[in-house]
Amino acid sequence: MSGSQGRPVLFVHGLWIHSDAWEPWVQLFRQAGYDPLVAGWPGDLATAAQTRADASGLGGVGIQAVTEAYEKIARNLPERPIVVGHSFGGLVAQKLLAQKVASAAVALSPAPMKGVTKLPLAQVRSALPVLKSKANRSRAVALTRRQFRYAFGNAVTKAEAGELFERWAIPGPGRPLFEATEAKKDPNSPTAVDTATADRGPLLIVGAGKDHTVPEVVARQAFGLYERNARTDYEVFADRGHSYVFDSGWQEIAEHTLRWLQETSGSHQG
Structure with missing residues (x-):
């Protein structure tokens, strides 16, 4: 959905969560003068309930297909958008920034890109429902x-x-987790991000200290892979978990994101 005539901001959700979970962010960003846009992954249906009832369109959807879907949306906007992504959406946000499709990006607990080697036990346990078969x-x-x-x-x-589960949880394609696991051995991995791009816009990576799905050490290592030839910032919310984008504390994260974007606004125009 798109509303005002401000700078476009494209929100990209992660695995297992419906795009409607971004709605509080949409309202906040619109009030701040931005033009927020939310879209689901290929195969997502209009609501979480509908997607839970029929997730057949999600089977086999991988990182490249998700990236290309959002790239198409971004290229059809009147100007390059800011891209804000969570989890695998955070990986997509980084890819779009490196490709200069985005003017700036915020990656919230981003799924690991190629080159991230940390693999905490909590991350393995979180992915096991998919990787076990x-x-x-x-x-x-x-x-x-x-x-x-x-x-x-x-x-x-x-x-x-339990309330978050009932409201936002949807089935997710298994393929992205397999692609992330296989990245080290795949020379053409869709998880690869060009971290040396000099003329990209600014990037903020955010880690959550209690995150099990993307432990903070994983987000921090991703930040460490970037060459400092373009603005790259890192922030940690020590007492937050992977739901911090859409749980009762979402506003703290959203307002920090807004402040960072406003601070860096001069370096990511157009």
Whole structure:
């Protein structure tokens, strides 16, 4: 959805979460004078409930297909958008920035790019519902309430985690997790990001200290892979988990993102 005539901001959700979870961000960014745009992954349906009822279109969708879908949206906008992404959406945001499709990017607990070698046990456990079966590479896989609590809602109350699960959780394609796991051995991995691009816009990477799905050390290593020939910043929210983008504390993250964008606005025009 797109509203005002401000700078466009394209929001990219991650695995297992419906794009409607961005709605509070959309309202906040619109109030701040931006023109926010939300779109789902290829295969997502209009609502979380509809996607849960029929996730057949998500089977086999990989990182490249997701990236190309958002690239198409971005190139059809009147100017290069700011791209804000969470989890695998954060990886997509970095790829679009490196390709100069985005004018600036914010990667919130981004899924690991090629070159990230840290693999904490919590990350393995969070991905296990997909990686335990090779057949899941071509399937859409749903998390159970308990798995969602561990992977996303470990830093909020059990009650809130349950509410988030009911409201936003959807099946996700298994392929992106297999692609991330295979990145080291794949010379053409879709997780690759050009971290040496000198004339890209500014990038903010954010880590969450209690994140199980993308542990903070993984986000920090991604930040460390960038050459400092373009602005690259890193921020940690020590007491937050992977749900921090859409749980009851979302506004702290969104307002920090807004402040950073406003601070760097002179270096990512057009």
